[in-house]
Amino acid sequence: MNTAxxxxxxTALSPELRARFDxxxxxxxxxxxxxxxxxxxxxxxxxxxxxxxxxxxxxxxYLDMPLMAVHEVTTFYNMYNxxxxxxxxxxxxxxxxxxxxxxxxxxxxLERKLGIAMGGxxxxxxxxxxQSECLGACADSPVMLVNDRTMCSHxxxxxxxxxxxGLKAGEATS
Amino acid sequence: MNASQILSQFAATGVQSCFHGQxxxxxxxxxxxxxxxxxxxxxxxxxxxxxxxxxxxxGAPPNPDTGVAGMTQDQVIATVKESALRGRGGAGxxxxxxxxxxxxxxPGQKYLVCNSDEGEPGTCKDRDILMFNPHIVIEGMAIxxxxxxxxxxxxxxxxxxxxxxxxxxxxxxxxxxAGLLGNQILGSGFSFQLHAHHGFGAYICGEETALxxxxxxxxxxPRFKPPFPASYGLYGKPTTINNTETFAAVPWIxxxxxxxxxxxxxPNNGGTKIFSISGDVERPGxxxxxLGTPFAKLLELAGGVRGGRALKxxxxxxxxxxxLPAHIMxxxxxxxxxxxxxxSMLGSGAVIVMDDTRCMVKSLQRLSYFYMHESCGQCTPxxxxxxxxxxxxxRIEQGQGREEDMQLLDNVAExxxxxxxxxxxxxxxxxVRAMIKHFRPEFEYHVAHKTCMVPxxx
Numbered sequence: 177m178n179t180a181x182x183x184x185x186x187t188a189l190s191p192e193l194r195a196r197f198d199x200x201x202x203x204x205x206x207x208x209x210x211x212x213x214x215x216x217x218x219x220x221x222x223x224x225x226x227x228x229x230x231x232x233x234x235x236x237x238y239l240d241m242p243l244m245a246v247h248e249v250t251t252f253y254n255m256y257n258x259x260x261x262x263x264x265x266x267x268x269x270x271x272x273x274x275x276x277x278x279x280x281x282x283x284x285x286l287e288r289k290l291g292i293a294m295g296g297x298x299x300x301x302x303x304x305x306x307q308s309e310c311l312g313a314c315a316d317s318p319v320m321l322v323n324d325r326t327m328c329s330h331x332x333x334x335x336x337x338x339x340x341x342g343l344k345a346g347e348a349t350s
Numbered sequence: 351m352n353a354s355q356i357l358s359q360f361a362a363t364g365v366q367s368c369f370h371g372q373x374x375x376x377x378x379x380x381x382x383x384x385x386x387x388x389x390x391x392x393x394x395x396x397x398x399x400x401x402x403x404x405x406x407x408x409g410a411p412p413n414p415d416t417g418v419a420g421m422t423q424d425q426v427i428a429t430v431k432e433s434a435l436r437g438r439g440g441a442g443x444x445x446x447x448x449x450x451x452x453x454x455x456x457p458g459q460k461y462l463v464c465n466s467d468e469g470e471p472g473t474c475k476d477r478d479i480l481m482f483n484p485h486i487v488i489e490g491m492a493i494x495x496x497x498x499x500x501x502x503x504x505x506x507x508x509x510x511x512x513x514x515x516x517x518x519x520x521x522x523x524x525x526x527x528a529g530l531l532g533n534q535i536l537g538s539g540f541s542f543q544l545h546a547h548h549g550f551g552a553y554i555c556g557e558e559t560a561l562x563x564x565x566x567x568x569x570x571x572p573r574f575k576p577p578f579p580a581s582y583g584l585y586g587k588p589t590t591i592n593n594t595e596t597f598a599a600v601p602w603i604x605x606x607x608x609x610x611x612x613x614x615x616x617p618n619n620g621g622t623k624i625f626s627i628s629g630d631v632e633r634p635g636x637x638x639x640x641l642g643t644p645f646a647k648l649l650e651l652a653g654g655v656r657g658g659r660a661l662k663x664x665x666x667x668x669x670x671x672x673x674l675p676a677h678i679m680x681x682x683x684x685x686x687x688x689x690x691x692x693x694s695m696l697g698s699g700a701v702i703v704m705d706d707t708r709c710m711v712k713s714l715q716r717l718s719y720f721y722m723h724e725s726c727g728q729c730t731p732x733x734x735x736x737x738x739x740x741x742x743x744x745r746i747e748q749g750q751g752r753e754e755d756m757q758l759l760d761n762v763a764e765x766x767x768x769x770x771x772x773x774x775x776x777x778x779x780x781x782v783r784a785m786i787k788h789f790r791p792e793f794e795y796h797v798a799h800k801t802c803m804v805p806x807x808x
Contacts, residue, residue: 203504203545205459208585210567214550218509245568252569252726254551255509264353271471272669272716273628273702309553309720310471310669311510314628314700315367315635324550325512328360335360342356350352 186230187220189238197238209239213249217256221324226257254309255324262297262304264343267321268331270307273314278332282318283307285333289340302347303340361513367635368478372651375614376638377602377622378595382482387517389524392485398530400604401492405538420538421604423454426497430600432608434620439465439556439593440668440698442686445600451580452498452590461584462495462503463565463591466518467549467556469508471669471720472700475624475636476594480507480514483598484521488544490597492531493604495542498590502543505594506561509549518546553724557772558591560726571728572772595624595699615641619685623699630656630705641685648684648701659705663788667697669717670777672784673710694784709802710789714781715740715747721778732775735766739782746793749800756786756793 187193197216204211213235220231227250236243250256257265268283283305287293290303297304313319316329320336328339364384373379381395392398402408406420413419421429431446452460464487468476479487491503507515522544525531533541547565549555555564559573562584583589599621603611612620619641625648628634632653639648645664655661661676666684672694674682682692689696704713722736739762742755752758763779770776786793795803 203547205585208566211547211565213567214509214564215548218548218550239567241567248569249567252552253509253549256550270716271720272665272713273472273700275713275716276629276702276704276708277634308510309551309723310469310473312468312474312477312508313362313511314472314474314702315626316362316474317628317634321510322357324509326354326357327362327511327513328357329362330366331360339356339360342351343353346351346353346356 186228186234187224189234193219193223194238201239210241210245213239213241213246214253217246217250218324221257225263226260263302263347265304265306265323267306267308267311269309269311269313269317269319269321271310271314273310274317274319277317279318282320282331282333282336285336286340289337302344364478364482366633367474368482370633370635372633372635373638374643374651375622375640377614378479378483378486378598378624379636379638384482387482387484387521389485389521389528389530392483392489396605397485397601398489400601401489401496401530402536403604404493404496405536405540407536407538423497423499426493426604429608430497430603433599433603433611434608434615434618435596435599435603435611436619436686437593438595438599438623438699440470440670442696445592445596448580448590448592449494449498451578452500453581453588454499456588459502459585459587460498460500461587461589462491462498462500463558463561463584463589464491464503464505464594464597465556465558465561465591466505466507466514466594467561468511468594468698469553469556470698470700471717472628472665472702473626473668473698474628475626475699477508477511477514478636479594479598479624480511480518484518485525486598486601487518487594488521488525488531490600491544492535492542493600494590494592494597495544496540500590501541502545504545504547504565504584506547506549506555506565509551512548515546515548522546552726553720554726554772554774557774560772561591562589569726571726572774574771593698616683616685618687623684623696625684625699625701627652627701627703629703630659630708631703632656639684642683642688644683645679645681645701649703652703655703655705657705659707661703662706662708663704663710665694665700665702665704665781667695668700669702669720670773670780671695671697672780673788674784675788707804709804710785710792711743711747711796711802714785715743717781718743718778721774725774725778729770729772729775731766731769732778735762735775736778738762739766739778743782746796749796751793751797751800753797755797756790760786 200212555570560570564570718740722740767779
């Protein structure tokens, strides 16, 4: 998740990473390896924080895909980060069902608390704040997705404070 | 505490959305508590009995007429047809009929796909199925695969609910280890391989042919139909796609019979349905109730309108469904035909409730932005039209609307509807037309006064 150390370098296709890729590829027919592109890119993002052009090339070579076909996937799907983001990417849903239950207020609260506008990253590189479309957790609004994989539910302002303060404190002691 | 420990404190538990005890004769959500999702728990609830029944390995005596144990493919499909189960993802197409379209005798590979790309605003029912009862989907898919002679399946899961994807992977491992998936299931001649696939943020992939493109590792842009997936689907092979909840309904139908399922609902609308209620109610959540239940009853289950306020309007079937004003909603029953007759649709079963403090212009502004954002860009009417809709609604909301804007919105919507490859165009157009139809004075007020009729709405 540390974006600073990666820069434009391709993420190394380590044995661990290759094993994770292999597991995804095994789901599909032998002549349809391309089907694993979405999961391979999301694994890269989990490891590197975002998908760099070099990472796209690495995945393209691994899956025997044209580089442009990989780039099309990275750019089509909303959750791929094409540039580095903060250590914690916060996606707050503001679609109508959430808007009716304080989703937009949650986003505004975080803007104030973090001192950044929607779309921005804090100067210490800790948090990136984004508005998102329906996360599929409408009954639990306000909801926020952290780093693509962890959904946080019923996020009142108080809970948002608790989460941000907790992550900051955890970072300070680590 | 490390970051994942901190974040885990905020994970949904399902207590509010699913384990509230307010379901009516639930089948899919019955007896769930959040910790009993594993194989042994599912089996204790009667799970995998239906699969064993059709495969003839449940210990029941062979059919006296045929001398064969289990159920034939035709019998399974006939049972599903009799149940009047209709697609739970949005279109409401009869499931048994869809299964009968599959060319079972096609000699090559065929595929079964579960559409768990649940992104229709308002909908979160499949998430709770996958999180708290994943094996019911696996069993339903295995039964479907048997009925249509399919040996490989995929469950495409909404990327934003990654924990549900991880959970489903875990459940698959359990099922494989127990011989409930894989080669020669439970010693029968039937083999079925099932895998999980995740999306990564594209509403359009809930459209079945976009989903197939995505599953093939491409941009999720819908395909022109025909050919339909039953003849040209995943990797160009015959493919059947059903929603998560549809598959989840199947084990109960096989265990109890099609007639019993039909009797749970109303004619042509068999069984129970899960409604995701969001917005201005006391207790938002998923409610599994028999089809045909009055909306008033559903609202009551969710604790009524929040704060005891008056109901203004409801979007009864996900954000793409036309909005209906309160007086119409309070008279309708929650089933495909009942809602269709009132000018909207049951859709995915997402019920978005709005009270009398809500501004319809502002609500439409958010929805129109969404459709513009999610248009895949393939068809000009949708790509350009959703932008027009969003910008015009936006300027009305901002107090810069023009008198002719309502007519303009209607024209643009009309020029999108029915003129695109997939239904996203219709989905963007329908809410606009319904909002103007039912709440025109509110739009006119905005234009004339450059402000909102219901200013309390933040």
